[in-house]
Amino acid sequence: MAPRTLLLTLANLLLPVAILVFATGFFPYKPFMPGLAEYEELGWEDRMGWEKGSGKESLPEAPFERLVFMVVDALRSDFVYGEGSGMAFVQSLIRDGTALPFTAHATSPTITMPRVKAMTTGSIPSFLDVILNFAESDTTSTLATQDTWLAQIKAKEGGKLVMYGDDTWLKLFPDFFVRADGTSSFFVSDFTEVDHNVTRHVPRELGEKDWNAMVLHYLGLDHIGHKAGPKSPNMVPKQKEMDEIVRQIYTAIESQDHLANTLFVLCGDHGMNEGGNHGGSAPGETSPALVFMSPKLKKVTQFTDRTSPIKPGGGEFEYYRMVEQSDIAPTLAGLLGFPVPRNNLGVFIEEMLGFWDDGRDRIQLLLRNARQMKRIVDATYPSLNFDDGVKDIEKECSSPKSDGQMLVCKWQDVVQIMSTIATIHPKLRIDRLYWFLRAAQETMSSTASNYDVPRLILGTSLALLSAVLTFFTLPAFRPISPQGIAYALILILYSILMFASSYVEEEHNFWYWATSAWFFYLFISSSRKEWYRKFILHPAIMLGILHRVIRRWNQTGQKFAGADDIVHSQLFHGSNSIVLWSLVGATYLDLTVRLSRHVARSIATFEGHSGVSFTEESDANRVMGMAAVLPLGATAFVFKLAFTAKDAPELTRGISVGLIQWVEGLSLVGIARMVFGGLLLSAFWIGVAEWKRTKGKKGESNGDFAVTLFDLTSLFLITQTRAQNIPLFLLFRLQFFFLSLLHLPPTSITTTTLLLSQTAFFALGNSNAISSIDLSNSYNGISSYNVLAVGLLVFLSNWAGPIYFSLAGVLLLGAHGQSRRNIALDEVDSRDWVQKEREHLEQLAMREDEGRVRRVEGDVWRAHVVLLTLWTAVGLGSVMAACTVLRSHLFVWSVFSPKFLFAGAWGVLWYFGGVVGGGGLLWGVGRW
Template identity: 30%
Template sequence: MSTITDQPPDAEEVHKRLMSNNRSSRATKNQVRFSKLRLASVLYTILFLSIAILQFIALGFFTKGFLLSRQVLDNHSSLTDDVFSNSGAEQLRNFDKAVFVIIDALRFDFVIPDPHSDKPYHNHLTLPYELTSKYPGQSVLLKFLADPPTTTLQRLKGLTTGSLPTFVDAGSNFDGDVIDEDNFIKQLYSNGKLTSFVGDDTWQAVFGPFLNQSRPYDSLNVWDLHTVDNGVIEHLLPQLETSEWDVLVGHLLGVDHCGHRYGPDHYAMKDKQLQMNEFLGNIIDKLDEDTLLVVFGDHGMDRTGNHGGDSQDELEAALWMYSKKPQSFQSLSQGNYDITGNGKNYRAVNQIDLVPTFSLLFGLPIPFNSLGAPIHEAFANDEDFKLANHLTVQQIQRYRNHSSSLKDDKQINAQYEKLMSSFESSAPETYNAAFTEYQTLSLERCKDLWARFDMFSITVGISLFFISVLILIIYFKLIPSVVGTQLSEEIVPAIVAMSLLSTVIFSSVSLVLKPGFISMGWVSLLGVAVGIIVGFFIPVFDRYSPLWLIRTSMDKVRGFWSLLGMLFIFVHCAIFASNSFTIWEDRILAHLLSTFGFIALLKSLQARSKVDRVMGVYHSVAFMVITRVTSLVSVCREEQGDSCVPTFGIPWWVVSLLCVNALILPEIIKGFYNISASYHSAAPLWNSFFRAMLFMIALYWGLEYIERNQSIIEIPLIQHLQLSSVHFAKFTIARIVAGITLLAANYAWSRGPLCVRLDIKHNETSSKEACIMGYHNVYGSEYFLLVINFLSAIMLFTKPMGQLVIFGFVFQLLGFLELTKILEIRENLISPVVMGLLGGYYFFPTGHQATIPSINWEIGFSLVESIIFPLTHIPITLNTFGSFILVALSMPLLTFWRIPPSSKPISLYARIAENCGTLLTYQSVVTLTSLIFATVFRRHLMVWKIFAPRFMFASMVQIVINVVLIVIVIGFGSGGLIVQITRIFG
């Protein structure tokens, strides 16, 4: 590769400036220029921040209206209520004590035999099925159906209150508050029963005031399979021999954590199930006849070991009740307990059915908000079951009568009256069947009612977000960038002033009118949003007419590349109009990128010079090949079924390839730097640093692989390693890499030298001739070093297969930057659009899908063993949104790459802001359409499975891109670099 040398004017003067450069000093002659540049930086930062605030408020309103909440009544049941006093409820009481064992994520097929399976999750937790088969009058095993979302906190709410949590509750899974509504744990406390707990600390968070004894353990460290389980076993078994409790609760997490970390098909799952089987056997040995044992899973897990959605494997948990008292339970016909096909047709009950069942068996009133039905098998005979249904129907109707939205349902009320009048005369079978019809219809009506959306908030959210898109289009695409920089001096003060004024006005009106449908806090936020909108449009419409803006927009979309960019945006947005297209978003984005690569290939053949034609064809072909190869890496979602074969994993050969990646990727970066003769000064230093970080990351994931598979690795040296030593080394490496890449390296970059070198030669006349190597890529070569810093951190928190995919992303990004120069499209709409497509596409092959279960929560414990803000949150953010962060960081490279120092730094800065604003516009349009189609399909069968997760994902991406552009790109990165280079080259 040939070396490019340049000889700019006044090379000796440039040399002196290079040698004496200091960031903290200012050249007197450039003081005015630097002041204007800094002012532009401040104005752009405030402008981007204002747009971000407007979008955050819009997303807040939409989320408030879309994510549902249910009506919770404050009433509490009591044994003195008419429903339970003198009703015969006492005769249903069958137990004085109870032991609850929650095996988190105990999927139903984990506890039924499958002689044809050799899976680690089959045929090891055998005790429940064996005892049920041997003692049908003392043991009941059922399929336990959870209601989505299948997250632990929401399941505990349903399991103790008997009501239905809604989708919005999933967001509070990591921040549980004490449950105020009536629940059977609170009923135990109110009726003088002693409840002792050990295990998942979620119980302490939501039931703390009602627990007489509590030993909570940290619940979210999914790397830890044993601490919670060992603690439960250690403390619960001795307590069984004491008399200081009426209800004993143990919540074990090992099975769930094993699923999150390894998936169900791993030898560690066998070990955990064997441990659970032995633990349950030890409990049974210590039980007496007056104690009821209840063992259940709060949810299941999918084939990857995750949960949170509503797939069959996530919803089907197991419920086992056991008593040593003879004839405690009854069995239905044998056909109800068919275990063929992994229990496909096995009898199932809802999780909310446990509430009335346990309450009546334990002599407690049914919690007021309960909507469940008694479990038939739990009562010794049909007469008892009839009485249990009779008490339950009165409780459900009492709840409905106290609810303003439920009490006027004529059909339900008529069925209730019929049940009450026929109780004495009806046979148990007839009455129980009529109750089932009533309870099923009542539950369906409640679900339908709680699926009512707040259309006012949804409309406000969509409207505000739509206006934010208009602002982005007008400012960054219709108004010339240089004019926009000048106009920002009017816009920013107007936004600040109008936001303050509008907030005061809206808040004052709210205090006077006191509207019941919206709180004052939301009114104030609406005032801020309106102020930002008015503050922007007043200066714009003062200078430009709406007709001029419309005419300019028509001119902007002319030209082949601009039309192609518009087409790509339209296709990406249109896929959200169909659930079938939405689930295959990864494939569609891959096709769009391949289409660009093919068109770039054809256009490269028309380049003026032979070198550009050859290099254009090379980069275009590489662009298509990389897209195709990386598309082979996939994490499948349940809806894709057999049409998707998951290839994302951590086999040994992928971990080994990380070392190859550490050798090759820095060399590729070096090759791209050599194209512009920029591999000087800081570039070799940073590339060596990058290679060292990659080797350390490879070592980290190698240790992680050893820790995962130590018992099956046959290398003697590895078999003799202490797990504690591997664990310590892993954490040490991760902390070193994270500290260097996120803190030290970025500080060094802000103070480091440029990627240029000055060659001084003596010619024949004894005079000196100076050549600056890297002069024509002085901005791009330096800025890419900042990208390398964050790239290293993101690769640390990305699983090995995803790191190999990021390897392809870096190659593709650098090749695309070369194509923008060859095809002369660096200032065209198509360039930010393709960058946006790259961010969206690489989200998928790096190990993600737009679903809750695909979030890699375990990455949060790469640096710490417990939840510590922000050390737990940063790894999850970088892992989940790494591709979008890299694309947002790289946006200035569209302007910086392969250009010499500019004599108009403010204009250069304006072009960078324009490209960043265009990327934000593209993502905003994608987010807006996801909001719109989620609203359109809010009654769709797949709304909570496909459309709602997609809009939530789009909203999070919107927030991340805004934060990265504001905090890193506009201020710290591009602005500081332009100032530094302007100081040196004038």
């Protein structure tokens, strides 16, 4: 193996190792205190008139004995409280005073698993749960050994739990439930059965008397959001369905004696953004509803706002009072009578204190909450003194130098007011306790993760070492070319911008402007030597015009995510949806025509006409080719129409009602499998024909089969794309055509591949936020959850654009290599050999020149891989360095952590899968 090839191989091997090492240091599990909390003596009993000891006789009496905890996945606050809500019954309970409403602040990442952890433990989960959330069989994230309100209820005498719905609960709490029926949260194509499977158990369980807590987790509303967004016509009917479930449960609580002391909690684990997704920190994603319901609540809601529906207050989705999602755990502890979970960072919800008339009971509840949180603070700051001795606050707390010292001072203030005589008004003690609790919650919730800094440095160093090794495999730098300078400038600017949170959020703008500048350079560099010197006809100008349309297709990022764009304009909606489907149909037709030409050539090959070209095809073969491929193209189009009619019917209103009714009755799984099977069959048929034409001899291919695979892959990619984005692939095809007219050198082709891959990613509506991940096409052709199949389809759906251009770049490189081949062969034909030796020497010359051209072609491919490896290594290294340096930054979890996950996907899945794997296959097929 040549030294350069060895270095390049080593550089590639270092990339996944660097990502893994860095991830284990950046996303470690946060430490937790094991075991279950128990009641203990509080101190100051003599001052407060409490009985000595920790027995039940000294505890405030719990107003509730049983709990129904109903989670509606992605239940954004306005879905319950807003004027357009379908939850009329819940709003009537708010007006009656039997429901206490809040907006629960869900911290990033707004994904189901970490949010369930927050609600049950009261703690702040690790960002690593974003990854574990997608692992159906994962057991490493279990809460079986942690203190939660479920564990506390289960530990009570005769405590029994039941659960129906999202099987995330079964993974987090194995062997906790005496009865359970789980459903996969990732089968997002299902809006109805996934909820009916929960609801069918409700009537029977409401009649049972053996359980202490029943957990219900409904997924349909979240699935509708992922498929069609919060404004989907399916959204309000789903809200009404959930409202009817609430009515059924609440009516049972009112009417059945054994449910009289039951607390009913309705909440969302997270919200959703305007795209229907979640995972980030946008207001819609972090603002789920939280409603406590019971006839007993009239006692505590008499002084609260009972207006419903209502307009939001402080923020777009902030209805009523905002509480932290972690506040659920200590509040349930007080209301149901068990100790606050050990790792809780939540604060008892103040309105609930109204259940206890005695001020000493209220103080005791808050003091137990404060002591529990103080132990966490003490463990976090072991060098500070958090004892209960009275100190001189004015001397020691005049100017605290750190967050820990500030909390020591606030605790000392609690100690002083609790140590005073019992006649002090309870309200003062309560205010001081809340002062400490909320400060401790804010400080501990924002405390940086326990990063493994040596691993962070090692991972970053490995990525940069990969870049250095790749750098030494680059060809000679002389002469310095403009395209090389452009590549280096893009790489340097990108690396610098990764250290700015605002640029990471709006990264698409960098690629849009860089691509525009690159097209302008192509215009300047090639305008003098081409026949299309007229300004408007120049391919680079046409590329710029197409690029302008493409960048306006979807608004993305954070700042202008809701701004006007082509997809959300009236151009594609309502009666104008015929425009969208005309463009979609044109995209499918273009691919069908191109595939029919490949099939026609394969038919000619089987007939013995292996040398036939596209222009020499017989009319009969063309007709047969179209007849063979048309069913595949038509089936793919019908699948997308049926898919959209079910998930986003507002995009099909301009289509014939009869046609829509017909496609809605089709099986989406079956049609998708027909499309995928047709693609595989077509590839096999044309591949056999290519083998027959070349007789398996290396060097006989003209690259047609590579183009065939590219077109088949394109059809697959648009099948994995939302209908409103499919016309983009028609624009991508036009860009590919105009690029082929420019006859770019290899370095320019690689730079163009890089730019258009990144541009296409953002143009399809993606961003660096977890919430932009599109799950709508993750179950095409799949009838049940499979982590590998779903994960692969999720990647292919979201990286469809980059994969398209990574393969298109290979074809452009192949065209460059083919032109070099033709030059060599032309030179052979023009040599003036002696007649009697011409044939023999011509064969020798052709072999020598063919070998030279093949070596050049090999160098072209290697240089392409080298430049993209360098880009991947430097890009990863810069992102890792930014995460390491800015690990204490305010936006580390909402901006930089998601960016690292996306950089990992680009570095492993796109680079190794799309560039090295798919591109290498296409290059090899084209050179056979």
